[in-house]
Amino acid sequence: MGRDVARESGVGVLPPGPSQAVGLLVDRDVPSHLYSYSFEPNPDWSHRFSPGAEIQAYFEDVARRHGVAERIRFGQEVTRCAFEDGRWRIETADGATDVGDVVIAATGVLHHPSLPAIAGLDDFQGAAFHSARWDHDVPLAGRRLGIVGTGSTAIQIVSAVVDEVAELSLFQRTAQWVMPQENPAYTDAERAEFREHPEILKELRENISRLFADGFSKAVVDADSPLLQAIQDACRANLEENVRNPELREKLRPDYRAACKRLIISADFYDAIQRPNARLVTEGIERIEKSGVRTRDGHLHELDVLVLATGFRVDRFMRPMEVIGRHGTTLEQAWQDGPTAYLSISIPDFPNLFMLNGPNGPVGNFSLIDVAELQLAYVLQLVERIRAGTCRELSASHEATDRFDADRREAAKHTIWSSGCQSWYLDAHGVPMAWPWTFDRFREEMRQPRLADFDAV
Ligand code: NAP
Numbered sequence: 001m002g003r004d005v006a007r008e009s010g011v012g013v014l015p016p017g018p019s020q021a022v023g024l025l026v027d028r029d030v031p032s033h034l035y036s037y038s039f040e041p042n043p044d045w046s047h048r049f050s051p052g053a054e055i056q057a058y059f060e061d062v063a064r065r066h067g068v069a070e071r072i073r074f075g076q077e078v079t080r081c082a083f084e085d086g087r088w089r090i091e092t093a094d095g096a097t098d099v100g101d102v103v104i105a106a107t108g109v110l111h112h113p114s115l116p117a118i119a120g121l122d123d124f125q126g127a128a129f130h131s132a133r134w135d136h137d138v139p140l141a142g143r144r145l146g147i148v149g150t151g152s153t154a155i156q157i158v159s160a161v162v163d164e165v166a167e168l169s170l171f172q173r174t175a176q177w178v179m180p181q182e183n184p185a186y187t188d189a190e191r192a193e194f195r196e197h198p199e200i201l202k203e204l205r206e207n208i209s210r211l212f213a214d215g216f217s218k219a220v221v222d223a224d225s226p227l228l229q230a231i232q233d234a235c236r237a238n239l240e241e242n243v244r245n246p247e248l249r250e251k252l253r254p255d256y257r258a259a260c261k262r263l264i265i266s267a268d269f270y271d272a273i274q275r276p277n278a279r280l281v282t283e284g285i286e287r288i289e290k291s292g293v294r295t296r297d298g299h300l301h302e303l304d305v306l307v308l309a310t311g312f313r314v315d316r317f318m319r320p321m322e323v324i325g326r327h328g329t330t331l332e333q334a335w336q337d338g339p340t341a342y343l344s345i346s347i348p349d350f351p352n353l354f355m356l357n358g359p360n361g362p363v364g365n366f367s368l369i370d371v372a373e374l375q376l377a378y379v380l381q382l383v384e385r386i387r388a389g390t391c392r393e394l395s396a397s398h399e400a401t402d403r404f405d406a407d408r409r410e411a412a413k414h415t416i417w418s419s420g421c422q423s424w425y426l427d428a429h430g431v432p433m434a435w436p437w438t439f440d441r442f443r444e445e446m447r448q449p450r451l452a453d454f455d456a457v
Contacts, residue, residue: 033201034208034367037062041201043194049183082324083351086392102383105318106356106372109363112313116148120288128288128306131157142166143304146293148285150176152262154309155269162272169301170273171281171293174422175251177235177258180242181265209370217365217439220259223416232258242270251282256421262365314424314433315339317358325350326395338427340405342396342453343445344435345375351393351457352386354379360408362435362442374446381449391456400453411436 032045035055040062046054063069077093081103090098113130115121121128127138131153144167147154154170155178162168186194194201219227235258243249252273273280283295292302317339323331326349334347341347344361345354356372356379357363363371382394396404409431412418417425417432425432435442 030367080322102352107318108357110312112316125290131309146303146306149309159272168278175254178264213439260421261423342401346396348398351395378446393457
């Protein structure tokens with residue numbers, strides 16, 4: 001292992017950027033220099049893809065230094081948001097109320113754990129938790145760990161813990177394509193250079209952003225893209241060359257196209273799953289019992305800890321919050337056919353309510369930080385009109401929203417996500433929900449609101 005198949009396989013059809021960015025055609029998920037605010041570059045990232053604690057420390061530090069942290073009311077769950085007499089009335093779970101002229105729902109998409117409908121989940125006597133509700137009090141060292149799922153989350157967990165646990169069982173329902181991607185550390189000299197020359201850091205960020213925009217994010221919305229074929233070839237080579245046991249290799253071989261599901265980026269997953277203490281279980285799960293997972297072949301896989309890396313309920317967004325717009329229209333009613341929003345930001349009849357990382361946005365294949373920055377700049381242009389008194393209420397018109405929705409459904413047919421696999425990108429009707437155009441188009445759309453598409457009062 002340890003080869004940069006992305007580079008070797010010639011996937012690099014893009015113009016080379018600085019050395020750190022070459023070969024960076026897909027995100028694993030997003031390089032740290034791109035997963036940073038444009039106005040707060042960080043010269044001190046330790047790696048191309050820095051660990052979670054470092055990322056959290058960066059965001060907390062930025063929030064503190066910009067005076068944001070002190071304005072946050074922590075531990076508050078908003079339960080109701082109603083548009084009454086031209087303003088939003090907000091209620092929280094502890095009974096507090098507040099009033100706002102404008103509400104920005106920045107709740108995002110990947111945050112409501114999806115628990116699998118597997119019989120007996122409550123019978124398990126060991127520790128069991130969803131990956132997004134990790135119980136850090138549960139020791140893993142020397143214990144028998146089971147992981148359900150093979151999404152990006154599960155794959156990263158496998159590599160991170162396989163050397164710590166006594167036994168690891170990965171319960172796979174669907175095999176995944178795995179794109180190898182190295183994660184080099186930045187040297188002290190590089191970090192010093194970034195600190196002394198902010199213009200180099202700025203250029204690096206811009207180059208990575210351009211590689212993404214021209215590369216992977218363009219490819220996923222064009223199922224015929226040669227880059228997708230090159231990625232598939234690189235993933236296949238990774239599988240052929242790095243999984244020694246032919247039986248295991250076939251179990252790990254997907255029967256759909258690479259990037260149809262969210263592409264897995266990992267330099268070490270195949271190594272990890274071939275460790276003597278690791279086992280890939282492809283037999284379906286029958287039920288969970290007090291001492292482990294019973295598969296359909298009757299085998300009981302005894303476990304001490306069970307991690308459910310089973311993804312998220314991606315249609316929830318700010319729900320279960322009760323949101324009531326104009327004329328008593330509820331969000332449940334507006335979204336009865338599934339969540340949708342004009343340009344991912346505004347919902348008809350929900351005036352002065354705007355979303356960041358809402359439905360139909362470019363999620364999953366780009367830096368959500370960049371997405372949120374662009375969306376916020378767009379929203380603030382609308383807010384400024386309200387603040388200046390040009391209008392009191394602004395929400396996307398039904399006509400513009402219907403047009404946007406029809407266009408994005410049509411465009412979705414040409415994306416790789418429509419090429420024949422099951423994934424969280426698909427809605428209940430099998431239509432990809434994600435932004436089906438290029439990132440450049442998104443950036444262009446976010447430059448300035450088309451006011452004719454809004455109902456202004
Ligand atoms: P996911 O991609 O939705 O994967 C869920 C996994 O659970 C799938 O393998 C699914 O199998 C399996 N599963 C669900 N229900 C099951 C059941 N009843 N029995 C057996 N298996 C079951 O979720 P995720 O891995 O948490 O990733 C979600 C998204 O978060 C990613 O696509 C990515 O956008 C983001 N993410 C980002 C990073 C990062 O480093 N930036 C890391 C992790 C995740 P099937 O495939 O058969 O449905």
